Amino acid sequence: MEDDAPVIYGLEFQARALTPQTAETDAIRFLVGTQSLKYDNQIHIIDFDDENNIINKNVLLHQAGEIWHISASPADKGVLATCYNKTSDSRVQACAAVWRMPKELESGSHESPDDPASTAQTLELLCHLDNGAHGNVACVVWEPMGDGKKVISLADSHILLWDLQASSSQAVLASSAALEGRGQLRFTAGRWSPHHNCTQVATASDTTLRGWDTRSMSQIYCIENAHGQLVRDLDFNPNKQYYLASCGDDCKVKFWDTRNVTEPVKTLEEHSHWVWSVRYNHSHDQLVLTGSSDSRVILSNMVSISSEPFGHLVDDDDVSDPEEHHTEKSKEPLQDNVIATYEEHEDSVYAVDWASADPWLFASLSYDGRLVINRVPRALKYHILL
């Protein structure tokens, strides 16, 4: 079973921001935001044609500033939020805004990429998510299961919950909370838990992980010194409600059970530099993707702490087929291991993510603007499926 070669796409600018188009469930589509101080920044809409292994791109201008973080609305394909730096002389301000892309690009109309100048369309600003009082916005996260009305932004030491109204054209600050503590505390990352009816958010600041209840905006748990150094990213297990993964500057990826915050459930130490991004596969939570500034992307198989520790559970329908049932049972429990290390990048990889439409496909983005689309090895895929 030969695996397909990775597909590489080069952007002209440095880039850190990557997100799948969450609301899209048919096409494989990623959004990439660029970082350039000198030129107009862009958002590339990358369409991947799985059958032909072809990439189609559309470019949107994002003139507000260089993009540090991007996230797509889970309900509306056309809506996305960015965190960007506004540079005015001798001052850098990080802001966040919700945008709508032009209608025709929402579902990836395939225009000719030959005349980029003419097709460079702009985003339509829906609303700003800033409030000067709260400082620099580090990231914006959407409520994962909702109707795209709730957004949380992390600004310096504040966690802000916004209600988007009037088809997202207006953002109302619903509630907020602030970190209290000594020194300058700043959030570096946050994720919204898909469990508990979407009432929990986890944030990372310095070496600490915190869980918040969005209803009361109060802290529910706190993992002090989750990592030896700065925590860079975290992600919730989509199938196990108390499990989350975190990564950071100590080159480690740690898996936590939030009910026991003293010890990680598991620790991976495969990267040789800071780990910037960690993502669970949306469907098969044993697949964990990490990107690091050692320019590597590592796909790990964390079977032992996944929701399918003994392989795929047999549905009732399958029981009718005794032979298949038999093979199911004879399958060896899998070991935790590294499935593959992807070395297509030559610069630090700051973002990795799974495609929302295809659970076997993922993209990684390195600072030099290289986007690589890879697939889970077929052997493993069949192993998980069968």
Add this chain to the structure above:
Amino acid sequence: MAAAAAEGPGPGDSPEGPEADAPERRRKAHGMLKLYYGLSEGEAAGHSAGPDPLDPTDLNGAHFDPEVYLDKLRRECPLAQLMDSETDMVRQIRALDSDMQTLVYENYNKFISATDTIRKMKNDFRKMEDEMDRLATNMAVITNFSARISATLQDRHERITKLAGVHALLRKLQFLFELPSRLTKCVELGAYGQAVRYQGRARAVLQQYQHLPSFRAIQDDCQVITARLAQQLRQRFREGCSGAPEQAECVELLLALGEPAEELCEEFLAHARGRLEEELSSLETELGPSPPAPDVLEFTDRGGNGFVGGLCQVAAAYQELFAAQGPTGAQKLAAFARELGGRYFVLVERRLAQEQGGSDNSLLVRALDRFHRRLRAPGALLAAAGLSESATEIVERVARERLSHHLQGLRAAFLSCLTDVRQALAAPRLAGKEGPSLAELLANVSSSILSHIKASLASVHLFTAKEVSFSNKPYFRGEFCSQGVREGLIVGFIRSMCQTAQSFCDSPGEKGGATPPALLLLLSRLCLDYETATISYILTLTDEQFLVQDQSPVTPVSTLCAEARETARRLLTHYVKVQGLVISQMLRKSVETRDWLSTLEPRNVRAVMKRVVEDTTAIDVQVGLLYEEGVRKAQSSDSSKRTFSVYSSSRQQGRYAPSYTPSAPMDTNLLSNIQKLFSERIDVFSPVEFNKVSVLTGIIKISLKTLLECVRLRTFGRFGLQQVQVDCHFLQLYLWRFVADEELVHLLLDEVVASAALRCPDPVPMEPSVVEVICERG
């Protein structure tokens, strides 16, 4: 006799005949006499073995035949000779005649007197016969009389015999009648032995005649007294104050009195138990918590002498006294010994347990030796009680505990060494006075651990000394040496040392504060030294001291070495991480906290960079104390300047040219991408080798990578970029000498400056010459 006279002159005519032939003649005369008295001819002939006695020609022969002789003469001899022999013959005959006459003359008187004598004898004998007859009659008379007297005395004799018998009986009776009083007296005097002997003598008789009332009375009396005696004996026996031998005597007497052996044996054991228990309790009080316990040697001595000695005596006495009891008695004794022995062992173990904390092995071993030796005697006496085995077990247990104690001791020593090192490292350095250098500390630690190990080995070695009584037990010859000492103590310690060292790598304080990096470095070197030499040395030493005869598998040296090397590697890697982190934090703070947009034009290298270089130099010195230099890629001496100028002139122009065309952004990255294609990927946290250059390379890589990532997160103004340029050039100037491949430093610093330029909306690089001037200035 006539014949002798007639024939004698033949030999007699030789001149010296009478003297020399005297025996011959006498014999001849005897021969004649013998012939005469008809004694055996042969015997007589045997003596005159000369001429044939049957020769008829022999003049002196018995069978002489004159005719034959004459015939022979006439036939053989010439005339002259015949004449001669004739004259000779005549002469001889004449001589013989005269001889005969002389003899007769000479012996005439003798013949006469002989005849007289014979006649007298005849008369005398006749007288004597008469007297003999008289004697015979007298004798008959005497016999007669004697018979009559005997008959008369017969009656009396019988009476006397009877009377003698009666007398003896009476004496016995008297003894019997006196017996009670004697017994009483004996009892009063305390001569129990005498009393028991009397009693023994009288018992059978009394038993026999008990149907007679008087004897019955005596017997009753005796029994009463005996009972009293027995009672007294028992009492004495029970009082128990008298020593074991006296008690044994009592028991012996009681046995002789016919007391039931079963009961006595019980009682004997009960008494012995009482005594031994006293011993035990006195031992126990010595054990007691409050008074300072006597040293263990004294304790075992006392136990050995008091208890074990007592037990021996009891056992010996018992076996002597109750040998008749057979196997049940022996079992009883064995059970008795087992029980008391068990209690004794419990006490001894308690005492030994108190000794576990102590450090003096020799005393303990001596005590154990005495204990064990002492118990071998009762062990032989009472094989069934298994005391010797239990004693051996106790000794083995103590030995095991001792081993684990030593292991603990070694661990503690190692930890205290580490504490010392920590203190030495943390001690404030007085100005001008350097503390001990790392190399000295390492040597101290190493030698102190080694001496601890040796001391432990030596003190454990006492257990196997030849003169110690238990050293030839199979446990001490085999398992103790191989599993206990080699595996348990030495290998265990080395393993635990590695673990302790490794635990510093996993310490929760990952921020680096917990363990001083110098300690990590030192431990790493220590482990490496162990890997290269010390482990094999220690193990060889152990194997030599404890000639391992056991065949059980032991950990090979190579495994341990591999473990030690792995530990050393981890420690060194951790050291690199920690030191890298320290410098990283400095760089990171310096980048994060500064406002790069509104910074002023650089005039100086920032202080933090100088600090970085200083720290790196310090680390270099520190590592250099313990690790070798390592290999460096050969490069020309002024390469740093060359490369730097290349990158700051030509490359910069390509990169920062402010020309915007849609395709231009590709070009900005082109150069760096091409460069990356040809350069190897930099593994930032890569494993380190055991040399200085590799360690320093690791640290610098980590630091510069951090700088790069931090720079990428910031936005720079023009002067901010220039400051970065200056800083990087400064680092370039000073860091290249530390690393294995200086290209690496160039590469990373290039990246930093390039990234800073990208993060600058207005990238105007500073003139390289100015940068150099600033850097050289300070």
